[in-house]
Amino acid sequence: MxxxxxxxxxxxxxxxxxxxxxxxxxxxxxxxxxxxxxxxxxxxxxxxxxxxxxxxxxxxxxxxxxxxxxxxxxxxxxxxxxxxxxxxxxxxxxxxxxxxxxxxxxxxxxxxxxxxxxxxxxxxxxxxxxxxxxxxxxxxxxxxxxxxxxxxxxxxxxxxxxxxxxxxxxxxxxxxxxxxxxxxxxxxxxxxxxxxxxxxxxxxxxxxxxxxxxxxxxxxxxxxxxRHTMNASSIAAWQFLERLALPRELEAARKLAMKRLVPIVVSLHARNHEARAGFALALGNLYAYRFGLSVRLYYHLLMIWKASRNQRAETILLRGVPDEPPAVDTTRARMP
Structure with missing residues (x-):
């Protein structure tokens, strides 16, 4: 043999x-x-x-x-x-x-x-x-x-x-x-x-x-x-799978795979201050969060909100423009 x-x-x-x-x-x-x-x-x-x-x-x-x-x-x-x-x-x-x-x-x-x-x-x-x-x-x-x-x-x-x-x-x-x-x-x-x-x-x-x-x-x-960066394999896997041409009988498999990948990618966007991209991905794939019945969705939305605030603060800092006009202290007398 x-x-x-x-x-x-x-x-x-x-x-x-x-x-x-x-x-x-x-x-x-x-x-x-x-x-x-x-x-x-x-x-x-x-x-x-x-x-x-x-x-x-x-x-x-x-x-x-x-x-x-x-x-x-x-x-x-x-x-x-x-x-x-x-x-x-x-x-x-x-x-x-x-x-x-x-x-x-x-x-x-x-x-x-x-x-x-x-x-x-x-x-x-x-x-x-x-x-x-x-x-x-x-x-x-x-x-x-x-x-x-x-x-x-x-x-x-x-x-x-x-x-x-x-x-x-x-x-x-x-x-x-x-x-x-x-x-x-x-x-x-x-x-x-x-x-x-x-x-x-x-x-x-x-x-x-x-x-x-x-x-x-x-x-x-x-x-x-x-794994916590935008070079994570999950990001590339999601991009590959999203663009992959598949016969109709495999579309259910794609959706099943996306159900696992999408929340991971959303969290990666939030971790890396890509709030807008993470928010759009989450809303566009609510099935991955059981259409709002998953606690994970609200946790990720909180992450996105925090990322958005951080982005705004960083933008203001880089531009050197204050977020709001400085408050006027009316309790003090003017300098002569």
Missing amino acids: TTTTVSLCVPTCDRPDLLVRCIDSCLAQTHTGIEIVIGDDSGDERTAQVIAERNGNDARIDYRRNLPALGQARNVASLFERARGDKILLIHDDDFLLADAIARLLAPWQRHPDLEVAFGDQYETGHDGRIDYAASRRMNHAYHRTPAAAGLQALPGRVGIVQMFPNNGWLANADLVRRIGYDAQYGTCCDYVFGTRLCLAARRVFYVNAHVSCYRITDVSVSQAT
């Missing part, structure tokens, strides 16, 4: 301490037909030295330092091009796999040979790699990964749109992955854009209701560093 070769693509940048756990988890896979393709955007030699010392003689590892650095999206795209396996799995350097991840993800192909994509559940961990089980349950439920949803997906495109598709813990046919590519246009949202386009293009997508990977929350994660 021919063993399916899987290319595990690992983009990394200046995080050798976290990368070690990621590589170890790849090497520990129960499925033996693997190669580990690493693209290093680091600004120094630490990552190269760690890999040379720990894995320098391992023929399964294909390491390359990018000089100059390519950036996240171009780095991932280059890994897809270098991959020689029949299937591709993407795992970011701060995340890691469970030992049977590939075996679990490959299993559906035995029953469905024409399958193109499979994915599973994620655990959420802290910086130390310890699993937070309660947070993991909430995350998977929020992204519609539930026992009732297991198996072949009736609408493959829906999987990507509603963010059921994870940023790691997925496996796909290499030719499909390369055809979709990895677009740098959407910055920190490139994972979501890729997953959506992959699922829209796939004819058959399978959800394995089992944990296969660990998503690590760290202070150095791009998503964490930008």
